[in-house]
Amino acid sequence: MKTDMPLSKPIRRFLQHTEKTLDTEISLLRQPDADPGGTLVDQYTYDIDRNVIIFPAQYVGLLKDFVIAKHCTHLMMKGAAAKKGKFLVCSYNEESMYKGMRQIYLDALKDEAKKENKLPVQKLIQMLFILFSHFNDDLNELPWNAIINASVYHRMPKIRKTQLYHVMKESKNDMDEMLEQESIVPRRYFVLSKAMFYARDMFLAKTLPADELMPVINIPQMKKFNHLEVKEMLTTRWTHTAWYQSKVFGDNMLSIIEKPLGPVKWTDPPTLDYYYDLYKVGVLVTDNLISYMTMRDWFLWEEPKHLLEAHEHKQENERKALKRIFGDLISDAWGDKV
Amino acid sequence: MPVKEVIELLKKGKVYAKRTKFKEALAYFEKALTLDPKYPESWYLRASVFTDTGRYREAIADCDRAIALDQNYSDAWTKKSVVLYNLERYEEGLLASTRASSLNGNDATAWYIKGVCLDELDRSDEAQVAYGKSLELEIILDMEAEKKRMHRQQ
Numbered sequence: 078m079k080t081d082m083p084l085s086k087p088i089r090r091f092l093q094h095t096e097k098t099l100d101t102e103i104s105l106l107r108q109p110d111a112d113p114g115g116t117l118v119d120q121y122t123y124d125i126d127r128n129v130i131i132f133p134a135q136y137v138g139l140l141k142d143f144v145i146a147k148h149c150t151h152l153m154m155k156g157a158a159a160k161k162g163k164f165l166v167c168s169y170n171e172e173s174m175y176k177g178m179r180q181i182y183l184d185a186l187k188d189e190a191k192k193e194n195k196l197p198v199q200k201l202i203q204m205l206f207i208l209f210s211h212f213n214d215d216l217n218e219l220p221w222n223a224i225i226n227a228s229v230y231h232r233m234p235k236i237r238k239t240q241l242y243h244v245m246k247e248s249k250n251d252m253d254e255m256l257e258q259e260s261i262v263p264r265r266y267f268v269l270s271k272a273m274f275y276a277r278d279m280f281l282a283k284t285l286p287a288d289e290l291m292p293v294i295n296i297p298q299m300k301k302f303n304h305l306e307v308k309e310m311l312t313t314r315w316t317h318t319a320w321y322q323s324k325v326f327g328d329n330m331l332s333i334i335e336k337p338l339g340p341v342k343w344t345d346p347p348t349l350d351y352y353y354d355l356y357k358v359g360v361l362v363t364d365n366l367i368s369y370m371t372m373r374d375w376f377l378w379e380e381p382k383h384l385l386e387a388h389e390h391k392q393e394n395e396r397k398a399l400k401r402i403f404g405d406l407i408s409d410a411w412g413d414k415v
Numbered sequence: 416m417p418v419k420e421v422i423e424l425l426k427k428g429k430v431y432a433k434r435t436k437f438k439e440a441l442a443y444f445e446k447a448l449t450l451d452p453k454y455p456e457s458w459y460l461r462a463s464v465f466t467d468t469g470r471y472r473e474a475i476a477d478c479d480r481a482i483a484l485d486q487n488y489s490d491a492w493t494k495k496s497v498v499l500y501n502l503e504r505y506e507e508g509l510l511a512s513t514r515a516s517s518l519n520g521n522d523a524t525a526w527y528i529k530g531v532c533l534d535e536l537d538r539s540d541e542a543q544v545a546y547g548k549s550l551e552l553e554i555i556l557d558m559e560a561e562k563k564r565m566h567r568q569q
Contacts, residue, residue: 081469083500083527085546086534113561135556138527138549238547242554246561 115144157352177375231343275327489518
């Protein structure tokens with residue numbers, strides 16, 4: 078472990094255990110502009126020989142510890158998959174991208190027909206890949222987020238209050254996502270996106286049982302949550318949102334998430350086999366969510382390199398997909414100035 | 416009062432230290448110390464570079480010089496506690512972090528180091544109290560950072 082940062086005991090042990098189990102090295106890096114949830118740059122995803130966990134510079138104590146615990150758990154699953162079988166991610170290629178964008182276009186047309194203020198064609202075209210890519214990102218993140226949080230909760234009781242703060246913050250940010258685009262995004266995708274996060278939040282609300290907010294409650298902004306349980310806090314938020322219909326889909330997605338995660342024994346010995354099983358559960362949850370959202374032909378399970386290459390060629394593939402959807406209505410230079 | 420030149424040197428050194436250009440930073444801090452060895456911040460800043468480069472014993476010596484010049488210099492106490500923790504001198508780390516947190520109750524790092532030292536000394540209940548205080552302060556800092564981030568994005 079390459080760090081001279083002070084770490085709380087359970088985190089230090091977990092880091093050491095991860096390094097030993099995966100026979101690898103983890104570096105910790107504090108960066109002023111890091112993502113609030115931290116970032117994991119790992120050897121199983123990128124062509125590098127060590128792993129780096131990056132977190133915001135203002136995280137000096139338990140917030141930093143939680144970010145490390147979260148990414149370390151993810152690293153364990155990735156590493157276990159790579160060592161025991163194959164670590165795959167939800168990727169896409171030219172064909173699957175075309176299918177996804179075409180479906181979004183058809184759904185958008187249905188919505189547009191009912192709208193008084195039509196979306197400018199240029200914007201509608203741009204939206205197709207943005208939405209497609211958005212679901213790809215979410216499917217690569219959301220199921221793992223649920224698993225990781227449940228695992229950290231059970232394995233590290235000392236940082237539960239920190240976790241609670243993170244979960245609340247993450248939930249708020251995810252809820253705010255797409256908000257500005259609500260009138261643009263086809264209803265079906267807006268609801269599905271919100272429903273996924275709703276399901277994740279509900280799963281976490283059930284998993285993270287009543288845990289009073291002391292000492293967080295001393296902070297004025299958090300006082301309104303006094304004496305509320307996590308579940309209450311998260312459901313209150315959702316039922317007061319404009320997207321209540323997301324709840325119907327969200328409840329179905331919740332059972333999709335809960336079913337495979339229910340039998341998981343969260344405190345079993347943290348072996349390579351254990352984390353490989355967790356990885357397989359994550360793949361199953363992702364698959365089931367994809368099926369439920371009828372996005373089967375949008376995505377493929379491939380090695381991380383495949384996804385990185387897909388990102389690299391996205392502009393070129395987006396253009397090809399648009400050509401297939403719109404034919405000659407799209408000029409060959411489309412996207413060059415976007 | 417330090418001469419204006421010392422302040423300027425420290426400013427420049429801090430910029431280098433932030434960019435992890437420790438050699439350059441050290442040169443500025445040392446120049447400042449030559450000009451005015453009675454200014455505690457110069458010792459503290461040099462101690463920070465020593466800490467970041469793993470020269471812990473020198474870091475402690477510099478923290479002690481800073482503290483000798485100003486007994487109530489809370490940042491120097493915090494830095495010293497961090498270094499003592501890294502040297503696995505938990506009892507001493509606890510003393511330094513306790514002093515730091517009593518001088519500046521809003522220092523999240525001082526409370527956290529107090530927590531980790533207590534944890535290492537198997538004083539788990541007391542550790543939880545210190546962690547709690549540290550978390551509270553960290554959340555306030557985080558909320559402020561988030562506000563700034565949102566403001567920048569708008």
